[in-house]
Amino acid sequence: MIRKNIPVFALLAFGLAGVFHAAHAAAGEFAVKSTAIPEMKAVFGQVQSRTVVPARARRGGTVRQVDVTEGSEVRQGQIIATVVDEKIALELDAAEARIQELLSQLANARTELERAEQLFARGVVSQGRVDQARTQFDVATNQLAAAEANKAVIEQQAREGEVLAPATGRVLTVPVTPGSVVLPGETIARIATGQYYLRLSLPERHAAQIREGSTVRLGQRGLRGSAMVETELEGRIAKVYPEIADGRVIADVEVAELGDYFVNERTLVWIPVGSRDVLSVPPEAVTTRHGIDYVSLLTADGPIEIAVILGERFVHADAERIEILSGLRAGDKVLLP
Template sequence: MLRKTTGLAAALFLAACGQGEQAAPAPAAAQGERLTVQLSQVAQQKPLAAEIATRDQAEALVRIPGTLVDLRVREGDMVTRGQRIGTVTDSRLGYETAAYGAQAAAASAQADAARAELARIEYLFKRGVYAQARLDQARAAARSADAQVRAAREQQSASAATAGQGAIIAPATGRVLRADVPQGSVVAPGMSVATVTSGPPILRLDVPQSLARSLRPGAVVTVQDESPLGGKQGTIVQLYPAVAGGRVRADVEVPGLTTDLVGMRVSVLVDTGSRPGITIPRRFVSTRFGIDYVDVLAKDGSAASVPVQTAPGAGGSVEILSGLKPGDVILAGKAAR
């Protein structure tokens, strides 16, 4: 009797287990916007530093030795080409000009005496007192005296013109960047007393030589800075074919750039080409406790949260560095888990 009761209980237990397994519901299919992950070309950008500059810088140079007695500009002033911005004087030139003037006066007096002598000899020659040779000699002496007068006057004019070169002239129209030579300083020819901007304002990049071959004219440069230039974009217009100190210089044109803050440094992102990668819209990524997750659709229709490593992308997208592969199907929003 005991054996029959035990067998009946086991049969009832197995039947109940079989009914439980058949009653287990299938997993519900996840709902939401779907996207199939694909490879695409991702723009590569490198963070660099740039400096606001001008295409060229002109130097206001001293032309004669002497003393800087007047400097009429300061940093930040606007000047026009040909404007007189300073004066250099050399007292020696004044004495030299006066000496040449005295020589010209003496030569003029000698010329007057020679012409008078020539007139007297011509008068006596007509009356047969002097021979032709004496007349020729007097004429040569008069011409020589006139030449000495002209030479002395030219020397006087040259000395006066040299003194006039003490004027310091602005070499270009622009803003004065530097004018730090104090008045009263002794200066020499070729010495710069002021630096003036010349040409349109630009952003100047110093690019490491390892990135030089990745740059090209027309590449996009984006300003990443808290200054008023933040967010503006420009293009590389010139790459200089030389390496100095392991760096290559490049000029970038940015609309709206001014020369108000020449020399200011800003942070930029430079487009250096593209590479294959995975980018998805930001709405497919959720962040929990500082970790980014993406809902990946499984083969049975369920969704699972997968942690991913992301990087900022362009146009509201993010780049997936790890966690997804091409062909995966992902869901937007909170899918069923």
């Protein structure tokens, strides 16, 4: 009876061995090697605007109305406030009255000139009388033109009471209120224009490692985030200033999607300040059981599982990798599922 069951157990053992061998034959291999990755330092960056321009009053007077508040979006040429001067209305009335007076004088001079020309044609008056009437008509015409030009100047002064936005952007501050008395050139509002960027201030010891064109990562807004996995945006170091002040080096970072940030808002930034060599494997090579991480290592005696200590995740050559702090060395071959 036992002799009859021996072939069955032998066949079963042979089949299990074949399955085990086929599984490892189908598994991939990954050669562990040292990889240089950037060493990132977490700092706080402050959002700045490329330019902040003031919208100024073009003439003095009293602020009648303010059409914007802090945070308003404005377009170039948009009216943001109105400054009035009560004397302007009186000057316009006086200019209009002067024009009406000169119109009457011009009409009278035209009549005198026509009468003198008729009398000269009949030989009643001399040529000198006609020339005198023509001169009076020309003087009245020129005086009317001067009065109309003076009225245009006063009307332009009235229009200059409209404070216009010098550029498209966001209003930062409005230091005046309706009823305030302002002088010519006084600031009515400050407008942030141009693209936003990040201003970084780093310790002097990192000055030699900062390079223009390096990629930086931004954390979540609200000063949250203490790990690289919480980054949201990427930027590029656009400029490193050559002067070090108070032991700090200043750098500017360009980020494409900073339009909804507040000016002077701080956010967490990771910036490369060097590089380090690490051992890494693909994330799928790691399995976790009971809180311990394992990888399958291919040895001369066959595959074995060893415990490893993991570091941070990163991307190398467009592939995700996970750092191995302990358990592997360069040249090991790891089995992939």
